Amino acid sequence: MQTVRIIPCLDVDHGQVVKGINFVDLTHAGDPVKLSKFYDETGADELVYLDITASSEERNILLDVVERTAEQVFIPLTVGGGIRSKEDARLLLRKGADKISVNSAAVKNPQLISDIAAEFGNQCVVVAIDVKANPKFQSGYEVFINGGRTPTSKDALDWVKTCEDLNAGELLITSMDKDGTKSGYDLDLLVSIRASVKLPLIASGGVGTLKDFVDGAQAGADGLLAASVFHYREFTISQVKDELINNGYKVRRDAVAK
Amino acid sequence: MIGVVDYGIGNLTSAKKSLDYLGVDSKLLTSKENFKSIDGLVLPGVGAFGPTMTALEQKGLAEAIVEYVAQGKPYLGICVGMQVLFDSSEENPGQNGLSLIQGKVKKLSGEIRIPQMQWNQVFPKSEFTEDKLIENLGDSFWMYFLHSYSVCPIDESVVGAVCEYGGEIVSYLNKDNIFAVQFHPEKSSSAGLQFMSNFVNLCRTGGF
Numbered sequence: 382m383q384t385v386r387i388i389p390c391l392d393v394d395h396g397q398v399v400k401g402i403n404f405v406d407l408t409h410a411g412d413p414v415k416l417s418k419f420y421d422e423t424g425a426d427e428l429v430y431l432d433i434t435a436s437s438e439e440r441n442i443l444l445d446v447v448e449r450t451a452e453q454v455f456i457p458l459t460v461g462g463g464i465r466s467k468e469d470a471r472l473l474l475r476k477g478a479d480k481i482s483v484n485s486a487a488v489k490n491p492q493l494i495s496d497i498a499a500e501f502g503n504q505c506v507v508v509a510i511d512v513k514a515n516p517k518f519q520s521g522y523e524v525f526i527n528g529g530r531t532p533t534s535k536d537a538l539d540w541v542k543t544c545e546d547l548n549a550g551e552l553l554i555t556s557m558d559k560d561g562t563k564s565g566y567d568l569d570l571l572v573s574i575r576a577s578v579k580l581p582l583i584a585s586g587g588v589g590t591l592k593d594f595v596d597g598a599q600a601g602a603d604g605l606l607a608a609s610v611f612h613y614r615e616f617t618i619s620q621v622k623d624e625l626i627n628n629g630y631k632v633r634r635d636a637v638a639k
Numbered sequence: 640m641i642g643v644v645d646y647g648i649g650n651l652t653s654a655k656k657s658l659d660y661l662g663v664d665s666k667l668l669t670s671k672e673n674f675k676s677i678d679g680l681v682l683p684g685v686g687a688f689g690p691t692m693t694a695l696e697q698k699g700l701a702e703a704i705v706e707y708v709a710q711g712k713p714y715l716g717i718c719v720g721m722q723v724l725f726d727s728s729e730e731n732p733g734q735n736g737l738s739l740i741q742g743k744v745k746k747l748s749g750e751i752r753i754p755q756m757q758w759n760q761v762f763p764k765s766e767f768t769e770d771k772l773i774e775n776l777g778d779s780f781w782m783y784f785l786h787s788y789s790v791c792p793i794d795e796s797v798v799g800a801v802c803e804y805g806g807e808i809v810s811y812l813n814k815d816n817i818f819a820v821q822f823h824p825e826k827s828s829s830a831g832l833q834f835m836s837n838f839v840n841l842c843r844t845g846g847f
Contacts, residue, residue: 456783
């Protein structure tokens with residue numbers, strides 16, 4: 382049985398965490414390194430950094446944040462946002478990222494997925510996909526890029542299969558309809574993607590209750606990503622893991638709960 | 640001083656960063672000349688068996704590692720750093736390993752996803768419950784795995800701990816001064832840091 386992974390996501394802008402940090406203990410506020418360390422200590426299985434500015438002049442700030450994180454945080458770190466080339470990936474991996482998440486650039490140039498996989502191994506290539514329900518598409522979902530601003534006319538299921546064919550290592554699926562609603566992951570979406578590809582699947586967007594995590598696992602997600610419910614301390618990672626264990630899922634359970 | 644072998648493939652700095660974090664003196668070893676004055680050697684592994692062996696051979700590091708191990712000093716192999724200790728691997732048939740431990744490296748099989756990319760629970764063998772590298776980690780411990788192949792030693796008495804993934808996977812082994820793990824202690828949070836710390840202590844105190 383796969384172990385279900387709990388993954389806090391940090392949106393990073395100009396080197397600072399920007400989404401939903403208001404209620405986090407002041408000592409962690411804004412600093413991705415401190416917040417990451419906190420999540421490591423409280424049982425997170427992996428971390429995701431999404432660089433939401435991702436302009437070239439900000440790239441060095443991100444590299445510095447990744448490097449400082451890797452010096453203090455010893456769980457797998459995925460970094461995404463504005464990665465357009467194998468060289469972008471190489472720099473981040475050198476600084477201590479374990480996986481690279483590509484999104485818009487992969488849609489525009491799918492070869493990027495296989496290029497990064499061939500160079501660094503497919504285990505480090507996460508394809509992040511933002512989707513929105515649209516009945517005009519056969520799967521019922523359309524892929525969006527550029528932070529959800531631009532529709533691509535790509536069917537979500539076609540795109541995930543293409544990603545698998547291009548040797549992606551993992552998929553991070555965000556439902557734009559659910560993101561921020563706290564009404565749970567888009568379970569239909571997860572179930573249909575699970576049925577289409579064998580790749581590990583990370584569910585993102587919509588978690589509001591403990592049960593939502595269990596439903597995500599039930600729908601076939603291997604990784605359960607959340608941001609605000611952790612940043613606002615609505616749940617601890619421990620509580621999420623207890624809920625999963627109580628529902629028969631296997632989770633890693635040895636970090637000291639705080 | 641702990642040496643961390645840097646053979647130029649992938650991100651090999653995590654193991655060194657974990658030693659830095661623990662306050663342990665360590666240095667990256669890029670050629671065989673650097674091996675002097677090392678009390679412990681870590682061979683981290685990212686990537687495939689063949690390219691790793693090729694890189695080690697081309698840089699003279701393979702020979703240096705074998706010579707180092709022959710001195711009886713402690714060696715820790717991580718992931719591919721464990722696999723290259725063996726004779727050969729199904730990953731790259733025809734490529735010889737270091738043959739410091741007899742056996743083969745085989746592809747994972749069964750009703751599982753490959754690679755194993757997850758945390759898994761590791762169970763020590765009963766003969767290893769007082770082993771210095773794992774005795775303080777509990778009856779079982781969780782470590783981060785990322786691999787598609789696993790080792791099959793001919794002498795099973797070297798197997799110190801296993802996890803379950805489509806069958807029993809050798810997760811930790813020890814033969815004399817050779818220690819090796821399939822998991823990534825440098826990515827396994829507090830349990831992984833404790834393991835690294837245990838290795839450093841063993842390098843200082845000997846007695847293995």
